[in-house]
Amino acid sequence: MEWYIIEGGHPLNGEISLQGSKNASLPQFAASILNRGVCVLKNCPDIADIRTAAEILEGLGCTVEFGKNSVKIDSSKAFGYIINRSVMKKMRSSIVFAGSILSVNKSAAVHYPGGCPLGERPVNIHIDSLKKLNVKVYEIGDAIFCFADDIAGNEIELPFPSVGATENIILASVKCRGKTVIYNPAKEPEITDLQNFLNAMGADVYGAGSDKIVINGVKRLKKYTEYTVMPDRIAAVTYLAAAGITGGAVNIKNVRCEHIRNELEALKRMGFNITEGSDSVRLESLAEVRGFGKIETNPYPGFPTDSQPFMCVLASVGNGKSVIEENIFSNRFRYVEQLKKMGLNAKTEENRLEIEKSCLEQKITEAEDLRGGAALMLAHLGTKGIGVVKNTMHIDRGYENIEGVINKLGGKVYKLYGEEKNDKGK
């Protein structure tokens, strides 16, 4: 088991270039089989989830070649329709491959996906939506078998704007008969990026980012497509918060400020100096940090649930109370228990978390999910002395070389193979 050993108390200063987006590139990997040809994804992050996505594609018959920040996928022989159960369990996004596999191979055999333990994460909206597209779906144990001789476009109104379900419907509909209209779709920027990638491939999709997405089915797609994945908005907020918690000043290049508007507003309320450029952002710490008041997580354009753990860590150095209301996942405050071990002064009641200024001390903490794990790293970076975050694999799912990025800014993070002492002290 690998651990991050972190010597905290060093202000992070300097400039970094942001990685490509995890949550945009994952559905784009799924989309890459639709043209039965070659897709080159540039600015694709080299992270564990992307390696899992590559494993899924290889299992279907694709070849996947990793270059420097780009990936070439050849799906000309992708005739497989089964995703291995153990691979499905590695990440939530594996379910999004069902739509594109169905589109090209008429059947898909998948399982209930894994992913971060953030509370109940059913796939009912995915399944109900696929059924509306004339797909027959059978759930047997935790396996899901789908058959689609003729995917037919339809009008689908989502009961909740699920990101993954919106992606699955789009992917299943790109080559459908007729037209699919999604009402109340997810509006996240990653959906718009998927639309842009698909249209670069020759698809006819419009409306992403609005209340209605339309997919006109097309017969053929281009055999060769190159596309540049959007920057990772959640990684941007992670590194801004890392600068803030250490009292430093960091410039991030290759960022789209419009994607992190809520977080930038909250950081300004806390007293950080934020300077926006056309594709860059700078955070500078000033003398006093204040609480951010209240944040309510909601589907985009609301405050992203993925960013709330970083705001919680920052709130621990802010004067005044900060409150987070979590409205997306039922169990997204697990990381708070780990922060409490370090001395976080916080109170949780159902979906509400109240944080007050705290005096944290270094401890051994345990990452239990991706963003919560990264938030623990931030807490250790902001605290003098040496601390540990166990289970680095959760963090490595979404961050490309996080220790390298932090160390480039003057942090001291080491990744080591760690093991508990047994009771004989060995």
Ligand code: EPU
């Ligand atoms: N939901 C259902 N039924 C469904 C689908 C979703 O009840 O069929 C519920 C979920 O249980 C959850 C809520 O709807 O309570 C939101 O789920 P959604 O489907 O929108 O999220 P997702 O597609 O599973 C993506 C991101 C998450 C991010 C959420 C919300 C990817 C790979 N994952 O998940 O990112 O938190 O949207 O914005 O795109 C992360 O990157 O750390 C991460 C967890």
